Amino acid sequence: MKRALHAVLLTVLLTACSGDEPPVTPTVQALAPEARRLLDVTQDWGLSFVHERGATDERQLPETMGHGAALFDADEDGDLDLYVVQGGSYRERSLTAPTNRLFANDGGRFRDVTPTSGAAADPGYGMGVAVGDGDGDGHADLYLTNFGLDRWLTGDGTGAFVDATEAAGIHDDRWTTAVTYFDPDADGDLDLFVAGYVAIDVDDPPWCGRRDPAWRTVCHPDQFEGLADRLWINDGRGRFTEESVARGVAGAPGKGLGVVAIDVDDDGWTDLYVANDSVENHLWRNLGDGRFEDGTLLGGVGVNRFGATEAGMGVAAGDLDDDLDPELIVTNFDHESHTVYRNEGQARFSDATPSFGIEAATRLPVGFGVLALDLDLDRDLDLAVLNGHIVERVALYDDAQTWRQAAQVFTNVDGRLSLDLELGGELVATPRVGRCLVAGDLDGDGDEDLVATECGGRTRVFENRGPRVATRRLDGLTIGTRVRATYADGRVVVREAGPAASYLGSGSPAVLLPSQGLVSIERRVPGGDWR
Amino acid sequence: MGYRARMFAAWMLAGALLAGSSSAQALDEVRAALVVRPDDVELRRTALRLAFAHKRWSDVLAWTDGRSRFRGERARALFFLARYREALELLDAADDEEAFLVLDALEALGELERHDRVLAEVRARLGAADARVAAAEGRVALREGRFQEACERFGSALASDPWCLAAHFGLGRARLGAGDVPGARVALEEHRRLVPLFDELDFAQRGVELDPAHGPNHAKVGDVERAIGRLPLAHAAYLRALEHSTGAERVPVVLRLARFLEEDVGDSDAAVGLLGAELQADFEPRLAVRRGDVLARAERLEEALAAYRAVLRQRPDDAAVLRRIAELEAR
Numbered sequence: 062m063k064r065a066l067h068a069v070l071l072t073v074l075l076t077a078c079s080g081d082e083p084p085v086t087p088t089v090q091a092l093a094p095e096a097r098r099l100l101d102v103t104q105d106w107g108l109s110f111v112h113e114r115g116a117t118d119e120r121q122l123p124e125t126m127g128h129g130a131a132l133f134d135a136d137e138d139g140d141l142d143l144y145v146v147q148g149g150s151y152r153e154r155s156l157t158a159p160t161n162r163l164f165a166n167d168g169g170r171f172r173d174v175t176p177t178s179g180a181a182a183d184p185g186y187g188m189g190v191a192v193g194d195g196d197g198d199g200h201a202d203l204y205l206t207n208f209g210l211d212r213w214l215t216g217d218g219t220g221a222f223v224d225a226t227e228a229a230g231i232h233d234d235r236w237t238t239a240v241t242y243f244d245p246d247a248d249g250d251l252d253l254f255v256a257g258y259v260a261i262d263v264d265d266p267p268w269c270g271r272r273d274p275a276w277r278t279v280c281h282p283d284q285f286e287g288l289a290d291r292l293w294i295n296d297g298r299g300r301f302t303e304e305s306v307a308r309g310v311a312g313a314p315g316k317g318l319g320v321v322a323i324d325v326d327d328d329g330w331t332d333l334y335v336a337n338d339s340v341e342n343h344l345w346r347n348l349g350d351g352r353f354e355d356g357t358l359l360g361g362v363g364v365n366r367f368g369a370t371e372a373g374m375g376v377a378a379g380d381l382d383d384d385l386d387p388e389l390i391v392t393n394f395d396h397e398s399h400t401v402y403r404n405e406g407q408a409r410f411s412d413a414t415p416s417f418g419i420e421a422a423t424r425l426p427v428g429f430g431v432l433a434l435d436l437d438l439d440r441d442l443d444l445a446v447l448n449g450h451i452v453e454r455v456a457l458y459d460d461a462q463t464w465r466q467a468a469q470v471f472t473n474v475d476g477r478l479s480l481d482l483e484l485g486g487e488l489v490a491t492p493r494v495g496r497c498l499v500a501g502d503l504d505g506d507g508d509e510d511l512v513a514t515e516c517g518g519r520t521r522v523f524e525n526r527g528p529r530v531a532t533r534r535l536d537g538l539t540i541g542t543r544v545r546a547t548y549a550d551g552r553v554v555v556r557e558a559g560p561a562a563s564y565l566g567s568g569s570p571a572v573l574l575p576s577q578g579l580v581s582i583e584r585r586v587p588g589g590d591w592r
Numbered sequence: 593m594g595y596r597a598r599m600f601a602a603w604m605l606a607g608a609l610l611a612g613s614s615s616a617q618a619l620d621e622v623r624a625a626l627v628v629r630p631d632d633v634e635l636r637r638t639a640l641r642l643a644f645a646h647k648r649w650s651d652v653l654a655w656t657d658g659r660s661r662f663r664g665e666r667a668r669a670l671f672f673l674a675r676y677r678e679a680l681e682l683l684d685a686a687d688d689e690e691a692f693l694v695l696d697a698l699e700a701l702g703e704l705e706r707h708d709r710v711l712a713e714v715r716a717r718l719g720a721a722d723a724r725v726a727a728a729e730g731r732v733a734l735r736e737g738r739f740q741e742a743c744e745r746f747g748s749a750l751a752s753d754p755w756c757l758a759a760h761f762g763l764g765r766a767r768l769g770a771g772d773v774p775g776a777r778v779a780l781e782e783h784r785r786l787v788p789l790f791d792e793l794d795f796a797q798r799g800v801e802l803d804p805a806h807g808p809n810h811a812k813v814g815d816v817e818r819a820i821g822r823l824p825l826a827h828a829a830y831l832r833a834l835e836h837s838t839g840a841e842r843v844p845v846v847l848r849l850a851r852f853l854e855e856d857v858g859d860s861d862a863a864v865g866l867l868g869a870e871l872q873a874d875f876e877p878r879l880a881v882r883r884g885d886v887l888a889r890a891e892r893l894e895e896a897l898a899a900y901r902a903v904l905r906q907r908p909d910d911a912a913v914l915r916r917i918a919e920l921e922a923r
Contacts, residue, residue, distance in 0.1 A: 270802065271802055271803070272803075281795060281798070283791065283792070283794075283795040284795075339791065340788070340791070341784070341787065358764075358777065358780045358781070358784065359768060359773070359776065359777075359780070361765055361768075363784075364761060364783075364787065366731060366758075366761075366762075367757065367758045367761070368757040368758045368759075368760060368761025368762065368783055368787070369757060369758075369787075369790070370787055370791055396672075398700070409768065411734075411735075411765070413735075415699050415700060415701075415702045415704065416702060416704070416735075418702050420699065420700040420701070420702065421674060421676050421697075421700040421701050421702070424674040424700060425673070425674045458647060459647035459649075460647060460648050460649055460650050460651075461647065461649045461672070461673050477702075
């Protein structure tokens, strides 16, 4: 998996290492004649992965959830590899069950290295994945959420993984979904937050929809009890203890599908925001020692501005209005709109979706994966959203709706987001049953490329191709590190390092900054000071 | 159904009730009839109701195309399809219902200044005390940081509609902005208490949409409205449930309506009357026992004893009934 020169793009890799400074990688793009746009390069990359959702006539809920993916350097050769979570049959597992797959990045092509990836070839009915160094050995480890037993896999840096779930003290055989590594107690090791979804009995599924086989449909989550979220605290050696109640991450069970770990109140401590499906979303504020309080009520992020719950799926965070604190973005169901909560400071937010300009465009689709990222490299954060309905035959119930829906890309101009079909390119051109969206600089050309999964469909790679922009990539930052970049024109941008989960996924944790005019970069690790 | 679809709740329900359980067939029939009788206004109106009930937006748009008489239907369909600019060309801000669709569409488009101008017109027409007007004005004041004014506006909305979720939430946010954290908590906790009930209501209403001829679906709506405290709406839902219930599913519906009449309306006579009428049509021990219970609580002891004894004629060893009789006789 050695890095190779891409056919079009010249990448100059300069790694500066001094002391414990993370490597800073300036990259330069070659001139491209066309405008910046996302191109489907799945075939060029040789990626062949089709999700098996285990569809049945019973239309059970797991069949429609889709699956996650992760971009990380599994073999530590300096580029991003791709891990894709697989489904199969949620009723029974067999020796021939399809497994999750690991694809090594061979400099512009993915090579399926699943056979040598050990336990990464997990045969569970997969949901999500998180990537982080849980055991502190310097290599990436995986947490897999399943419909069934979750797995914690330790990596050795070669692309091989060992199932260490039991040894780590982790046991969760419920239906879990979103998961993230983070360091809420700033003790230097990574803990885990795992969202529970709903309790269902696949052997006794209720009939939902009209009493006609053709009209049978997935049940609304209101039909089922929600499951509690779990907080696994690391003892520093990769052994975890479940401490959600002890640390205050408890209360009414959500029906969690999305999670983002981010410092919302700029106190240096990582908070948690959880998007729940059709019940109140949760904001867990870090009290400054790894314990949490429920910040939802005063935070204003549990419901939309009409005081109504929405069907939260994916979640993203980022400074959309350039005021140096992160907004929270949640994707929702049809006729709800995706919601942008503007950060008003002190962990208080307001639903400012219309002001940000995405209300009308997002009311009809059902949203899942969402990322706030600087796609066009103009220093502000744009928005990319995957859409796709949960009801395969939804047109029977509403002829304005379709199972496959177009993704959306919104570009940011002065804090106002506008649909951008040109930049969206081939990502938005073809309707799909979109679910997980993760980002990372796959081809090393200094911009963020995307990987999109599709429920029951093909996972695709989208290259971000456009005119030359010099960028600087900060690799190896501690998850949760806040980065403050100052430019010569006085502009300051804030980013937070860590793998954006979007929906069930885990993107590259690196921070990417346009480098023209970049004067200084400051960093603050969780619980630490700016330096 | 979702909070936004509540705007359409009355339309949907009316259409669904009209459609009945063989609705798809009914829609096909009117579709065919319209081809034969394109100028039949009433037929077209019925067809549009059915199309709304079944969310057949393509039919609505086709059947209203170029027909100014059906401007309102076309405007609503365009609104529901999130085609707000086209909807705004047809929606009539002078119409009390459509005005709120106009406001919502303008807000969705981010045209906030125009939204605020239209809102001022709606306020002039409907009055500042109208709950929807007051809540919308509260949101504007909140958005612009006029927290005291927002508190007053949301308070006014709640005075008119104590169950206005947006107003409970807005009042909490406004108080928070004004620095009244304890007051904010009170409002937000009340909002938090109500939210699951309204979500449950949405879920129950989806059941009605799916099968409006199934009585228990209406009874579920009644149960939730009762829990929320909107008794007239609960009453109406229970009556619809009764209307659509037959056979084994009818008894639980009657029992729930009787409980509602006795406990919430405070009208034991009505409950007794309802149970008695049902018993005359078809003797059902559970109804007879409940009738006895209601009579006993109303201190109509002889009638209660008679009711229980009627049950014993069918179930002479029923321990629960025997115990009730013994307790009454001891009194």
